[in-house]
Amino acid sequence: MVTGLVLALSASVLWGTADFAGGRLSRHLPLLIVVTCSQGAGLVALLIVLLVRGGVQPAAAGWGTVAGVLSVGSVACLYRALAIGTMSVIAPIVATSAVVPVLVGLATGERPGPAAGAGIVLALAGVVLASRQQAYHPPADHRLSVLLAVAAAVCAGGQLVALQRAGSIDALSGVGASRAVSVSIFVLVLLFARTRAPVRALPAAAVVGVLDTAANLAYTLASTRALLSLSAVSASLYPVVTIALARALLHERLRPLQVTGAVLVMAGVLLIASR
Template sequence: MSSSLAAVVLGLASAASWGAGDFTGGIASKRAPVVGVLVLGQAAGVTLILAAALLLHESVPAPATLAWSVAAGAAGAVGLAALYRALAVGRMAVVAPVSAVLSASIPVVWGALAEGMPSGSKLAGFVLALAGIWLIARAGPPGGGTEGLGLALVAGCGFGAYLVLMDRGAQGGTFWPLAAARGTSFALAVVVAGARRRPWAPPRHAVPLVLLSGVLDAGGNAFFVLATQAGRLDVAAVLASMYPASTVALAAGLLRERITRPQSAGIVAVLGAIALIAG
């Protein structure tokens, strides 16, 4: 398998894992406090990643390299906090697509600056993918206010920065940089949980689903890092950012949620984008 094809496969695996993690995490958040889902899920992800680093005897990168991963973890935590707050005060039809498209666009711009412009077919695939992500992530009727837009922009910037910084940190390894990033997110989640001074521990019946969401999130991160190591950052980031398609597909298949016409068009656009990017 060529490195470019490997990057495509790994990027799509990241999208599938992240989307499944969002799906299970969303269900878990209906059964347990969101902070508890974050803390326990991050703990599960960090444990899995540390175990992989130790079992594979991966060398610990230099502190300067790990610093990029720590910064990535902080950026991702800020993005997640901003997204949750934006969804609480704004409309999902505005918040979700703005944050998703912005988080995918930032690595594309950075990749063009750092690695040069991609080929014409890949560039067309990026544009089609961003349009598809927008349509899939959009929920509810168009129009209405723009509450939460500022926070959605912060969330998109946080997630986009995470992808760029994680790519830089992963130049020194795979699992130790991931452990540093997820460990940072876990520590921040614990601080938030402690500051709330309210019960946050998930009930026992929700724990397996919370743990599964954390494992799937960790898997998405690992596949993304491997994709950046196999190919270009922009290819890996755009493909990984297709995770809303996985979430929507699972919701339709398992929860019988209806896929709207815009979402159907978005899925078709994403499939066309994959063909262009992989070509």
């Protein structure tokens, strides 16, 4: 149980760091380049590990394929929502993606204790508050952006469930298949888009990909060592990590609502860990 929570929190730190680094990189490079190169680097790292270890579990790869398709769906819906909507509305909706594995866990018989249950509620509420951003422009299409944000949250939550199912068989095979599917789709899009970037920027994108892939692997392993509902919520605290890094390294100011959210997240983690 403790090992699972440590792995899940490690996934949060890795995802949050990858999002921060990827976001900064996307200010100078086309987003499609960053996503494709970073995920491609993660796939190469996984393939090396799989070759050294030897053997791929087909059943785990099947769940990984589902996770990969859902990952692409989540990214596509999220970026389209951000393009036509308002971040202050979109980000909190997408941050609730952990609700999906929580509901799946409860439906399949998981019963977190009272303290852990309260921790789940506090952590989710904290992530939503911490993810809120100041809106400066009205949305171009509010209703559609909200629907896309909900779709992104559902896909992201479904991805967490699929990775958990893959991890129960073989984590490396599952995450490897997931990454192979998403990279293949992004490469096809990149070829049609004909987007380019300087070669010297690619190593930075590779670092982002390794961090993101390590986060996926850490979560997948965590979900097999702790309840799905608890590991998914603990691994979904990455927006707080991204915000903390932005505050520490870029000196971005936190609004009172975001500080409140961070406090709720920490309280939720402590309650979950006390289970």
